[in-house]
Amino acid sequence: MRIGVTVFPGSNCDRDALHAVERAGATPVELWHAEAELKAVDAVVVPGGFSYGDYLRPGAIARFAKVMGPLEEFAKGGGPVLGVCNGFQVLLEAHLLPGALLRNTGMRFVSRRVRTRIEKTDTPWTALYGEGETITLPVAHNEGNYYADEGTIRELEEEGRVVLRYLENPNGSANDIAGICNEARNVVGLMPHPERVSDPALGSEEGLRVFRSVLAAAGAKV
Amino acid sequence: MKVRVLVRPKRGILDPQGEAVKRALPALGFSGVGAVHIGRLIELEVESADEVEGMCRRLLANPTTEEYEWEVVS
Amino acid sequence: MKVRVLVRPKRGILDPQGEAVKRALPALGFSGVGAVHIGRLIELEVESADEVEGMCRRLLANPTTEEYEWEVVS
């Protein structure tokens, strides 16, 4: 299985995501922002970082990059797409997911480990977790405070589209939301970084199943 | 021509920056300050004003959380 | 009364945001854009305008790198 990782100017977790994809057992494929092609990948990760320096708004400029055209089509066609941190912000700006990420209420960058709960396992990125399972994930962001209007939040909750929830909310996020999916459930955005806890050498492998899940989902389909 | 775009948080949207400034003011001895809102000021040199509305809608403001206004200043 | 403060990078000071946005615009399909500068818009409710100048100088703008202007809007 081939998993693509987009690289925008200023992405800085791209190499980490490629590493995690490889550890999960898939073939990592770099997707350069200026090329409008997905290189026949089976899934795409939009990694974290500061695409375009987070200038204007995080993700606001990246979402117009050439690679985003085919990526949007891929997502609308049901292809599995994961956005992590800045990648989540890009997917929101591209309207592949609803809502927005505001400044952390503490007005500071927060970098720490937080406990989270897997709320839904019916997405290609969380299938190998147990529903209600608690995992500890790193967060590192300035703008991770999830916001959507009341109606949208209600819809997300009712449709079971809150995929990951903070048990220790680091940023003021509405309903402790740490991750959501789209209606079709193939597009997932997460604020915490599963790729940073995907290697026992770094003390934890709790995030690796995110990447293994998409492999398993693909295996099931083939 | 020069265009000025003002982007501000939509009413009712949490504005942590504005809140932080509001909280900091009394400590500096400034009292009597009510609501504070912080947004973005964008100044552009453009050849024509035709594309400004599109730029605002698609790029300069996020319609989910922000509202904008713009004017030609010179 | 409501006061509007515009804060922008001082002339000659690097404005990395403005530069990055300007560079990105053509690729996004917006052409004919010259200089782009990005600053802050601050809107305050105050009881009197007497203290606004001081607030700008001490908190709202960084006098080392930014310039500001303000006006009473209502």
Place this chain on the structure above:
Amino acid sequence: MNIQETYTSLGLSDFEYDRILELMGRPPNYLELSLFSVMWSEHCGYKNSRPLLRRFPNTGPRVLQGPGENAGVIEVGEGWALAFKMESHNHPSAVEPYEGAATGVGGIIRDVIAMGARPVALLNALRFGPLDDERNRYLFREVVRGIGGYGNAIGVPTVGGEVEFSPAYSGNPLVNAMCVGLIRADEVVRAKAEAGEGNLVVLFGAKTGRDGIHGATFASDELTEESEAKRSNVQVGDPFAGKMLIECSLRLLERNLLVALQDLGAAGIASSASEMAARGGVGIELDAEKVPLREEGMEAWEVVISESQERMLAVVEPEKADEVLKVCERYELDAAVVGRVTSHGELRVFDNGEPIGSVPAEALADAPVYEREVRRPAYLDGAHRFDPDALPEPDDYNEVLLRMLAHPNLCSRASVYEQYDSEVGSDTVVRPGADAAVLRIKGTKLGFAVTADVSGRHCYLDPRGGGAAAVAEAYRNLSCVGAEPVALTDCLNFGSPEKPDGYYGLSECVDGMAEACEVLGTPVVSGNVSLFNETERGAIYPTPAVGMVGVFEDVSRHATPGFKREGDMVVHLGD
């Protein structure tokens, strides 16, 4: 301004001006004088500290590159090496804390890139006045924000550091940044413009503006009210451009397109070019009009000494120049051929073909050296008369303990390091909060540990002992996580060397550090000096920050603090 006022305003002494006349054989023009002023400042020329720095041991079995290059390099094993250096950004941070700290981080990252290494870890050593003062709180908050703002965005993890508060630093904060880079041992790049005549000089990165003209001269002056007026030329960091610069530089090196690489620091293109020329024993000619500009109406001399951030200078073989420019375009960086290597041994600057300055590169590199008077300061007698037994016995030890734990110099640093991304890169094995940070080298079992340490108060009370203790503490911190300490970088933050008291502290601290380095077998492979850290109220504590690096053959065998299991024995080692 007459000529004497001009060179004085540039920070040059009468003696130094006479020496310039001698070296040049004619009066220098303003551009030439500016170059001398920067290259002979303490920051670049080490005119007060060079004889002292010679006391440090700087060789060892693992040392691949000692002092003299952009960063020192040590060997880890299996062909891997680490390049590292620490540098001060004290004065810029005192004036504009956010940007001062941010550009300090950017600058040290570029030193490491210039060695051909990928930056993999950042540390910082910080000093501020007490937090009950508003200005100190502001400086502390903004410096930390600036370090995070730059490091987080550029994607290099900030894995450690240290911070202390004391009235000695009120109005003169210290901001020292350290960067560690990873590189293959046989791919270390050196900033020499060798390989001869005809090669081209390429400038790439951000556009050039009027930033920080004469910043380096300013950095070696005492801070006075007057320097507040110089604030308009503050440099602003752009971590986004910095990130592109890392990737672009590494790509250029990987594709073997460069002969030499050098970062741009104080006095910009002209000083970097003169350093490259001096090291390579060649000459360089620059065409000021070829430099991509951000501002209109810049004079040629301003263009070549501007300190705009996020730029690098490379020497390139002519047939590879197009390829180099193409790679820069991929990373959306400006790039231009701005000059060429020649055999005349001078740095010559042209403006549209008109010569506007010419200096022998050797002369610039050859700053005068001062041996200052050393005198033991009188305060030491008083300070040593302290009798701990005279302290009153506390009524309640619990309360004293709680008060100590709450003291800004002892409390948890989590509120600082939680503003730094310490994990980006996915190599951080032990995060901030332990005695030293531990990182792995992907694809191997190897790893390394880093720490930054110094106690200014100790150095004030006992400069020699304090200097030695800084090295020893760093050594202990590395040992505690299980690493083999290898080598260190340092940043000597002191007051004015022209005052005998101040010079005494500097000289003694260096002696103490050197002794400890000898005994412990940890050579100094790079470093930086920041003198004249004085305000109207006096000098800072002598503060020689030490950044030490240790290695692991098997990084899985590291240790962390914290009790692990109930029932384990607690043992106290040492006396």
